[in-house]
Amino acid sequence: MLSSEGPSGNRTLASKALRKAGLIDEDARMRDVSDRPGGRKGHPKSLIHKTRTSHRPRAIDAVMGKDQPGSSNRSPMISARFSAGSSGQGIAIRGASKATAAGRLRRNAISVNGDNSTRGPKIIELWREFVNSRWNPETRFLNLERMVEDDFIAKNRMTPPGAPGSSAKEAGVIFKIAGQLKPEIQTLSLANNAISNGAVLSMLSHYLPRLANLSLEGNSLTVWKDLDYIAGRRGKLEHLRELILKGNPIRELEYQNNRVEKFKSEIARRFPSLEILDQEAIVKIAFDTPLASTSAAGQKPRGATSFPAEMMPSFVTGVDGNLISNFLMRFFPLYDNQRSALIDAYHPQATFSFSANTTIPARARIEGYHTSKDMPNQKKLEWAPWLTGGNGGSRNLSRMGGSADKMEKSLHVGGEEAVKAMANLPSTRHDVAGSPEKFCVDAWPVSHGDGTALFMAIHGQFTELPAEGIRSFDRSFILAPAPEGSRAKLSGWDVMILSDQLNVRAYSSHTAWQPGPMRVQAGMPLSSVNPTPSTILLNPAALAQLQQALASIPEPQRSLVQQVCQQTGLNVQYAIQCLEGNGWDLGRAIANFDQVKATLAQDAFL
Amino acid sequence: MTTLTKNDIHIVSTAAEHFTRLYYTTYDSSTRADDLPNFYRDSSAVTWNGTPFQGKAGVRELLSKMPPTKHEVQSFDCHPVPGAQPPSLMVSVSGNVTHGKGPAGNPAATPAKSVDGQPRVFHQTFMLVPDPATVPGEPQKYYVNGDILRFVG
Known part of the structure; x- marks a missing residue:
């Protein structure tokens, strides 16, 4: 009944949703894993040498598939990345063993870290410029993957979240800028930033409370506490529909220890609105979630001190x-x-x-x-x-x-x-x-x-x-x-x-x-007088059908009605009308039905 | 109707878990009057402690006059109801609900033995039905067609 979709159907579903969310590209699965994601041939450099305005996304670029690094590089996102061939990259970013470009960047970052506070407004402008360069307003997708590798970051000696010496402060600045983007951001990727402490995410839900899709792939989050900074309760990411955690120890350890179901259910418990986890639909039945509403964020609950109605009898x-x-x-x-x-x-x-x-x-x-x-x-x-x-x-x-x-x-x-x-x-x-x-x-x-x-x-x-x-x-x-x-x-x-x-x-x-007024708490007024009861509007046809079906039709009419229903597919109400119009003669009723059946409305039938 | 498979049962049970979490998180949020009606349609019928409310507008009206709530779900169950395809779902939920500030909101002079402000036991039964507007290829969407709530303790 509900399970007609096989596993492949589920995958299709997930990837379709992801594509819609802008998290994977159409050809993500076709990509060779050796095609280094974010292959950085030239374009970050060109970013730096271009004028400031050229960093801004142009709609035409998005259409042509030539937009800023943030978007064009999302193609290797996200499924391809955590495959065998690419896993080494994540390690290379985390480990400081090799004298890679990233390693140099990191040292630079550390060396200037202390200056951040004195650089004041300038650093915030730099972050704004960086965020804009990674923003795709078409897909409402902000791609902040591999920030430490970005030449703009390196050139300006910025310390991105997850880099050694970074604090929750940089992340807070970035999230605040992201929160000001127009149209409102829907999807955020923080993949492969070596984030190992959930505290980095502590301001995320404050500035982006209505975020729908989030990738934390390939980071180093390890314990549930890391996720509690964003878990969808108490005003945190309450509208999150899709989350990617692949490549974080918190997920991989559970998978290695055969605790996949437990992991999924823990995540589902923490993010009540979540529909897709690691590109797999965790629900097959969905509801219109609050995301669809036009509610103003931050609206205070109405402080009603009484109940909307009294306790009423059955x-x-x-x-x-x-x-x-x-x-x-x-x-x-x-x-x-x-x-x-x-x-x-x-x-x-x-x-x-x-x-x-x-x-x-x-x-x-x-x-x-x-x-x-x-x-x-x-x-x-x-x-x-x-x-x-x-x-x-x-x-x-x-x-x-x-x-x-x-x-x-x-x-x-x-x-x-x-x-x-x-x-x-x-x-x-x-x-x-x-x-x-x-x-x-x-x-x-x-x-x-x-x-x-x-x-x-x-x-x-x-x-x-x-x-x-x-x-x-x-x-x-x-x-x-x-x-x-x-x-x-x-x-x-x-x-x-x-x-x-x-x-x-x-x-x-x-x-x-017990019928009567109720009190919210001591000292508060009793529940207000009941509103004029807005009677439940029942579907009149359905109601008639039910009542007809339940009404006691005396024999022998009852068996006649039944036979007409069986032979014609008419519902009880119409079967009775048909019989009444034909003197309760079964043969005449059926013949009459055959004459007029083409003209009968749909609601005449069972 | 076709026989229920283990997978079907798993799907509806997971759906119920998803639904109850989503529903009560929304109910207890500051934007509930705008957000909770999304679970309903204009044909939906609701009774709240014996008082009827009709449709999305009715739910909005009910919530706009409701003191702040905090629900704690202690037990829930869900069945696919035979006789429709895809099936209607009946979900029943048992738990407690605190209104306003709870006991902490009582005036200082309130006797310690007072039940005022204490959590009430609630029971709520939902009839969820498939939304014909579901986009093919996406998860089947459901909405609340019927909703009966009572304070029962």
């Missing part, structure tokens, strides 16, 4: 409330007393799983529910049956560490597997009938595939046996009208379960959803 709309209560009043008693009988309520491909949230809730702890003399059995409750029971254990995906095995085993597909898993969970007592205030239901129809489903969440509590202690739970369902002749329908279920997720928690009182 919200059920677009569906007959009786349908929901009938379902729940049947489901929970069976769940408590005869779980195996629930098999009929599940679609043959239905999904079921349960998860445990074992955290002690702050408010319940202060209220003392877990130590109260009134609830002596709370201490007897144990998590083990929930964490490891149920034929596969708790499916709390935040505790799986990326284990594909566990993800698969803890998801139960089909009614039979679902009830088997449930049978292996602790026995329960849900007092749905006796204490309805201890339960809360929100439900409404949603479109699903070509039809309509019911989207529902229930919160409540149950007594766990044999401990007789009380737990809280949340259960989320997707339900569909049970089709005529289905196992669910034959067993008297109006709806059948497509998806069922149970979450079990330590007990919190149902007063959490």
Whole structure:
């Protein structure tokens, strides 16, 4: 279903995204690794001998592929570089053993380092000129690879980030200048600069908070702390989509030690918005990320001191409330007393799983529910049956560490597997009938595939046996009208379960959803009066379809409707119209349909 | 519907992880009122503690009146829902949320035993559906079609 793309597809995907981001060139993979990246024949020199204006990128150059070194040299970027033939270069840059040009540069850099402070405005202008020479406004790409090798840097005796004697200060100046570039910078490469301390990056997210693509390839970052300077939390690179870390010890050591998955998941955790890591898509499903918005950076949160609305009672709309209560009043008693009988309520491909949230809730702890003399059995409750029971254990995906095995085993597909898993969970007592205030239901129809489903969440509590202690739970369902002749329908279920997720928690009182105003914190006003409810706009056709499908059509009409649906593909609503217009005669209805079918709108059909 | 493969399960589970991280990071950010609506479409329906909000505009309205938040996700789960192709996804999330400045924002005279300002337990269920506007060759894009949130502790 989702996995039609093979590995090659993934690579294509990644490189396509990279090309879009300007991180690799069309022919990056074709390039011979011996073609020295950034081959510095002449052009940096020419940079120096040319006038200042010639350093500025010209649009035509970008189009002709003859733009400034920053861009023309991105062609060997990025995949080609860390291949066997080129790895020596990175070492040559880091090591000071050979009397290379880079080595000389470095000594020069050190010798002038002390002057930086006195050079003041001039050095900042030099950095600005350098940044401009590496900037491609067409692709919004600032290429700061191998800065130490740049002749402009050498000639002006500048100390680029990563070079011996450099500090976070130079990097800060560069990032500040980069932050002033127009249009706003999208992609930054700091590849192959021998950066070994994340502190160099400490001002990056301050000046470039909306950066989308970043290459740190071929540097010497070693520990997670180095990345925490830019990790996408607390106002750091929150919009980063693509990151390259190849050739840094922090990545290579994990790869050598077979901790690839752990490495990827650590990175994904640190950069929530990341989609592509080292040219490989780490997501196959994406969302419209905040990047697309026009929000002004640095905007302060509105300091609302009250909630937008009061706590309201159960919200059920677009569906007959009786349908929901009938379902729940049947489901929970069976769940408590005869779980195996629930098999009929599940679609043959239905999904079921349960998860445990074992955290002690702050408010319940202060209220003392877990130590109260009134609830002596709370201490007897144990998590083990929930964490490891149920034929596969708790499916709390935040505790799986990326284990594909566990993800698969803890998801139960089909009614039979679902009830088997449930049978292996602790026995329960849900007092749905006796204490309805201890339960809360929100439900409404949603479109699903070509039809309509019911989207529902229930919160409540149950007594766990044999401990007789009380737990809280949340259960989320997707339900569909049970089709005529289905196992669910034959067993008297109006709806059948497509998806069922149970979450079990330590007990919190149902007063959490007691209707009424709520307070943000002590001394603050209660939640404002509710806004005029903006009723959920349901797709009227979908709603009609659902209600029609659920309406009890008396026999013998029901079987006639069904036959028309089956033979013509009409939906229930149109099938009824067709039969009504033909005196409920099946033959006439079908003949009539054949005459007019070409004129029927798409929405007449199932 | 075709049978779920191990790879499919891995894909949707990873997607859920990506989604929850992205969603709550955005929710807790200073630009949430502009950014969070991007996860929704105009046809999306949301209930926040039993009060309905419709579409991107509704989400924006809800957030513009919300005190600052800090979410901590403690548990989440995700299923591909049978009956559609590519599948709809149901994601459920359990965790706690602190509003305003938390207990530190209470006046000095507040009794130590007060629950005011303490984190609340929240539960949120999302129905994610494929966006037909996905560009071929790019990752399948999803958006939030339905969203039910309740404070539950």
